[in-house]
Amino acid sequence: MALAWGCSELTPGPPAVVARDLAKVYPGDIAGLDGLDLEVRSGEVLGLVGQNGAGKSTAIALLSGALRPTRGMASVLGIDAARDPLGVKRLVGVMPPGGETFERLTGSEIVTLTGRLHGLSIADATSRASDLLELFELDAEARSRVAGGYSTGMRRKVLLAAALVHAPRVLLLDEPLAALDPVAAAVVRRVVRDLADGGRAVLVSSHALDTVERLCDRIVIVHHGRVRAQGSVVELRQLAGCGPSDALEDVFLKLVGRAPPGRAPEWLR
């Protein structure tokens, strides 16, 4: 299903998303990010890959204006996320991690409310919500139930629809395929690709390396809050000294300096 309202061509231009020396220290001196540098250009899908706690979600929260950096600069389409977080939020579509959303609103209401808070009229927001939820195969019965009773996958579909409802020029997606069924995952991949081909900048954070490999034009590997390596899959393979047939997982392990995982304990085998 094509989304007529979301496919206008955008002119390629300077980097849509820029992070320079971006750092975040949480209370208790817990480092969330330690000098991240990256760029996402219009028309590309950039994958952010790293271990748990590497700082991927923190990076997305800083780029979207949800959190303020301790150091450095984050900007979206030329707007500084720390100085004008509201301006940045108007431009981006954010899919937060997990499934936290309005437990007492229905799926349709969540997406419609998001659209309205982005300035859409009631009619437009309702119509777009319907289009998106249909696209992600959330049936009419499910759409009319409150999200408190949704599975994690259903909540993720609603959050993704909410991120897209205002046809943002920049998308920041945190684990977009997590908890989705194979059909929905395929739809999401298709939609993300269409959006990038239409000139939008998409940043995808994920642990799933096969997803990143299939979906992203470039990959940034984050380790301990910093960029360890970046480039296309081919470039990363060369950087790690791997052959073309090696899995991205092996490339990742080499680049972050980790040995291949050990075998399961004897008693488990």
Next chain:
Amino acid sequence: MRASLSSAAALIRADLAAGRRALGTGRVAVLTSSTGSALLVALLALGAVALAVAVHGLAVGGSPDAAAGAVDLLLAAAFAAGLVSPTAGGPTTRITALARATAAPVDARVALIAAAAREALAAPVGPAIVLSAGAACGLGAAHGVAVAMLALVLATALSVVALVAGVMFALLTAHRRGAGLFRTAIIAATLVSIGSLSRGVPANAESGLADALAALHRGHEGAALLPSRWLVAPLDAAGLLTWWPLVVAPALVAWVVWNAPGLLATAWPPVDARAHPGRVRPLLRLDLRGPLGGRLGEWLGALLAKDVALLLRERGLHILVLRHAALALAPLAAVAAAAWFARGDATSAARLARALPALALAAHLVVVAQSGLATRMAGTDGGGAAHVLSLPVRELEFVASKAIAWALLFAPLLGVATAAAVLMAGLASGASDVAALTVRAGIEGVAAGCAGTGAGIVTATIWPGRSTASNGGTPSARTGLAGLVGGVGAAGLALGATLPVAYAFHGLRGTAGVTLGCVLGLAALGLGIGLGASLLRARRERFLRALACASPGA
């Protein structure tokens, strides 16, 4: 064999866990986690009640005020101990949690209201609990302390029986409607059984009673006095299933009243309100961009419509608010009713009417303090509070929509309740300016509600915990502690915000007092919104972390 037993035990534990989820009450969880500790706590609770009876008995010829204070302290301590206790953990924590459950009918709010009522009505003797309108306005007044205490014993025992039965039933069926029906039946059985038992208890009317309560009894010979939590019960029942018990439960009350004139008791299974996910009424479609224009119309149309609609359709929240309001407003209603029954005796009626302003103030304070809990950001939004803050919404808009929605629904409720009480008492005492007094009382209620909302929204920003309505009424260490701190904070702020309003209405005469009171109420609301937004801006990361949506290292 041993392996089979282990497997069976694991399966039973899993079934019990499923049963707990089906019932959705932390109290059941406590009970099933250790039957031994449950029985022990039941015995302890019975012992505490027996001790209270003994203390009071000793004090009959000695120092009644000291005895009353001791009982109040005991009840308040039991409640406080239960409040801070988690439902998971070792036997000690589970025991204190169950103590909380069994102490539910006599919790600290009742004790506090009772103390206020005792002072206001110049009651000479008796534990405060028996003078509280909710717990024993009827019972204690009509039949004395012994019957009230008997009722508490019954309440404790029947609560435990109901919970055990609920757990057993939950093992047989996970069907929500079936479980709800069963528990409604338990409520009915409780009422009927206590109604029957009451026939054997000798009446002891007018012994050591406050004037107001004695007047109530005199004014209505053979009165069928309402049981404790009489308003809360049908709401509880409604929360269990659908709205139909809301009709059935009062009918049951009426039936028991008719069958057991003179007495109803305080027993009530401490059932919790639950909210049921399912099909819901659609949200309001409020587009104010035209009339208000631009940004203001945008957020007001979207956020306010959402917040008002959530409050309107959130059944768990309705029950939470109404049960709190019922407890706080009960003394007001009780005195108004007493004045009505004593209308043949102009002196008594006038004296009762004079007690209303002080009671109204106390009731307002308690009710507005509750708003700090009910307006918790996450109470209605859940994780959506964090979601909203990732959208282009200013903190001021976020806070203001919640505060305005709450004030729109809550302040008129307080105004109507106060006006109704004053109208009743005024008519009974033959006051010449009943209409003016009623209007003034109604306006005062609204102003107090606005001031309380202002206080509530500030505490909601500082302690953004989920209200118990949002998690099926299940208490936890987090909600318990947050509830304690937030509750005290809300009460303190509400006191500060409401007292100037009360001074304007009660200290100044004529329209000047009304005008100043309204201005102060609205100013407190505005100040609360502004302060709440500033606090949210400054504490944004803590707020998000409190909702577990911005964890370090994520």
